[in-house]
Amino acid sequence: MVVSIQQIIGKINPWLYAKNGFELLRKYGSPENIPTEEVIPQAIIYSKEGERFELNKKGAEASHKLVYDSSSETLEPIYFFIIDLLNDFALSPKKYIDNFSSTPGSGHFAELGQRATIMQQQATKLLGDVNTVLRSVLNIIYDLKEFKIRLEHYQGLKSGKREEQQASVLALKQIWMDKVDIMKGNSSIKAMALGQAGYQTLIDAFLIAKDDKDIDNIDLNDRVKRILKPRIQEFSLWLRESERELRKRYELEKTYLRSQVNSLKLYARWVKPYLRAAQDLESKEPGMEPELVKTFNTIMLELTLLGKTELNIHDEALKGNLPADFSGERFQRTLKRKYYSCILVDFTFRGIPQRVSQQAHYVFGGRAEVTFRAYSLNDDELKKIDEEMKKSEVNDILSLIEGTTSDSLGGLEEEINSFLEEETEKEEKPKDSSNPFLAMFGVYNEKNIPGKKEEKPKGIIVTPDSWIEINHFRPLTAFNAKELVFNIFDVYKKAHGMPSYT
Numbered sequence: 001m002v003v004s005i006q007q008i009i010g011k012i013n014p015w016l017y018a019k020n021g022f023e024l025l026r027k028y029g030s031p032e033n034i035p036t037e038e039v040i041p042q043a044i045i046y047s048k049e050g051e052r053f054e055l056n057k058k059g060a061e062a063s064h065k066l067v068y069d070s071s072s073e074t075l076e077p078i079y080f081f082i083i084d085l086l087n088d089f090a091l092s093p094k095k096y097i098d099n100f101s102s103t104p105g106s107g108h109f110a111e112l113g114q115r116a117t118i119m120q121q122q123a124t125k126l127l128g129d130v131n132t133v134l135r136s137v138l139n140i141i142y143d144l145k146e147f148k149i150r151l152e153h154y155q156g157l158k159s160g161k162r163e164e165q166q167a168s169v170l171a172l173k174q175i176w177m178d179k180v181d182i183m184k185g186n187s188s189i190k191a192m193a194l195g196q197a198g199y200q201t202l203i204d205a206f207l208i209a210k211d212d213k214d215i216d217n218i219d220l221n222d223r224v225k226r227i228l229k230p231r232i233q234e235f236s237l238w239l240r241e242s243e244r245e246l247r248k249r250y251e252l253e254k255t256y257l258r259s260q261v262n263s264l265k266l267y268a269r270w271v272k273p274y275l276r277a278a279q280d281l282e283s284k285e286p287g288m289e290p291e292l293v294k295t296f297n298t299i300m301l302e303l304t305l306l307g308k309t310e311l312n313i314h315d316e317a318l319k320g321n322l323p324a325d326f327s328g329e330r331f332q333r334t335l336k337r338k339y340y341s342c343i344l345v346d347f348t349f350r351g352i353p354q355r356v357s358q359q360a361h362y363v364f365g366g367r368a369e370v371t372f373r374a375y376s377l378n379d380d381e382l383k384k385i386d387e388e389m390k391k392s393e394v395n396d397i398l399s400l401i402e403g404t405t406s407d408s409l410g411g412l413e414e415e416i417n418s419f420l421e422e423e424t425e426k427e428e429k430p431k432d433s434s435n436p437f438l439a440m441f442g443v444y445n446e447k448n449i450p451g452k453k454e455e456k457p458k459g460i461i462v463t464p465d466s467w468i469e470i471n472h473f474r475p476l477t478a479f480n481a482k483e484l485v486f487n488i489f490d491v492y493k494k495a496h497g498m499p500s501y502t
Contacts, residue, residue: 005096005304005344006041006373008388012381012462016055017042031462036388043344043373044478053479062374062482064489071365075301075349078368081495082345083305085488091307091343096389099302123274130267133260140257141415147250150175154243173207176235189231199224206231254419261416303347308340308382309484311477322472336466337379339473341481343488344373372489374481376474380462387460 006017011034014021019040028034047059068078086093153175156168181188186195193202201220205228209215215228313335317327325331351366377385465474 003036004041005306005385005389006043006346007036007039008385009344009375009377009381010039010041011036011388012384013377014039016044017375032459043375044482046478046482053475053482055475055478062478062485064372064485066368066370066372066489066492068368068370069366071352074365075347075351075368078370079303079347082370082488082492085492086305086307086343086345089307089484089488090309091484092309093305093307093345095303096306097302097304101300119274123271126267126271126274130264130271133264133267137257137260137264137416140253140260141419144250144253144257144419147246147253150246151243151250154246170207172239173235176238177203177206180238181231181234189227192227199227202227206235211236257416258420261420299349299351299353301347301349301351303349305345305347306342306385307345308342308377309480311339311341311473311480313473316476321476326472336463339376339378339469339477340382341477341484342375342377342382343481343485344375346371346373372485374478374485376478376481378465378469378473380460384460384462 010018010021011031014024014031014034018024019042020038024034024038025031042061044062045055045057045059046062047054047056083093153168153171156164157172159165159168177189182190185191189202189206192199198221202224205215205218205220205224209218209228209232211232215225215232218225220228313322313332314327316322317324346369348369348371349366
């Protein structure tokens with residue numbers, strides 16, 4: 001079930017914005033445990049006697065509704081007029097919900113289906129390129145790990161500890177026999193020692209001998225010594241040259257890794273718009289909507305805007321709406337959070353899509369319902385709304401994409417940064433904490449620190465109102481919101497030649 005933003009607000013503050021809030025609190029104990037779909041939402045409920053305004057569960061709701069039913073009037077002028085009106089009232093509206101549902105038998109459904117398919121195909125192609133680059137990055141990382149292990153043996157030769165030097169020499173001799181000398185076939189040290197009589201001591205002698213002069217001091221027959229001396233010289237030469245070449249290869253691989261990561265970032269920028277466009281073009285499940293009949297040419301649109309204006313405590317105190325002491329800076333420094341008068345505007349449109357002749361878009365005429373609701377919300381509640389919206393099924397598709405990519409690619413980021421930051425640490429340059437993979441899906445976070453385990457963010461906790469908030473800030477912002485919602489509703493009606501609301 002897709003929940004509405006009104007239900008989310010009712011869950012966050014069931015005491016004010018849920019008709020069944022007390023029943024839900026008795027049943028579930030706290031707002032965090034309340035299922036959002038069980039909330040029966042409501043806006044500000046107030047009562048007014050003369051000049052006295054108070055929040056009252058048995059009062060009137062600060063909500064107003066407009067209904068248009070005209071096949072010739074479209075939604076766009078109504079929508080943009082209200083956006084401009086909200087901006088004129090300094091509410092800075094933000095869009096929270098933008099859904100549509102078309103009947104399968106409409107031309108609009110087929111048109112958007114084709115566009116969505118094109119976006120999906122482009123996204124699939126780019127994601128295939130991303131996977132190709134990602135496989136290349138994985139192969140480079142594995143190679144770099146092998147090089148790093150080998151270089152640690154060379155680093156051990158320079159250690160001041162004799163045990164580490166001996167262990168490193170033995171490890172490098174084993175690598176030389178397995179990788180270099182084995183290419184000689186039957187004349188290699190291992191082949192001769194394991195397959196030919198008289199050379200059983202060849203492997204042990206090679207591992208023990210420090211240099212070609214040391215061979216003379218080892219109790220060996222002359223035939224073994226004649227074979228061993230050139231092999232020790234070859235190993236010494238390989239030891240000098242291989243370290244230099246391996247370090248060059250290691251740096252080249254790191255440079256190639258950096259270029260591949262940059263390519264991945266570029267692909268990420270390219271694929272993100274297609275993924276979002278494909279998601280935006282997906283039709284919402286119509287469910288049991290009676291207006292949507294499969295063979296009808298019908299569309300349903302749902303839009304929700306939220307505008308807010310901050311309570312200016314200093315100015316309100318000077319006007320006499322708050323105690324005079326509230327205007328002082330000392331008092332305002334003690335405040336925990338800000339309060340806002342908020343206006344929620346819901347659009348529900350049922351229309352008949354008609355294609356504009358010789359053009360690739362549609363116009364919609366039909367029935368439009370616009371509902372204006374007033375709320376009083378603080379900082380914590382607004383942040384909690386954003387958090388709950390991300391959890392809800394309103395954004396379920398994008399959340400699924402972000403969740404899977406974050407879990408699967410988060411570990412790979414640490415591996416990449418462990419190699420790319422080696423040089424920057426030596427040169428004392430600032431570290432690059434960017435994540436090319438998470439940026440692809442819109443979850444790039446500048447606060448991520450490479451090498452540091454990211455703590456799981458805690459959910460936002462809305463603390464109860466203080467005495468000052470209950471008795472002063474909440475009622476005043478509620479009153480202002482009630483006045484704002486009526487003024488916006490009234491101005492709109494007058495601007496369109498409708499009778500003034502009484």
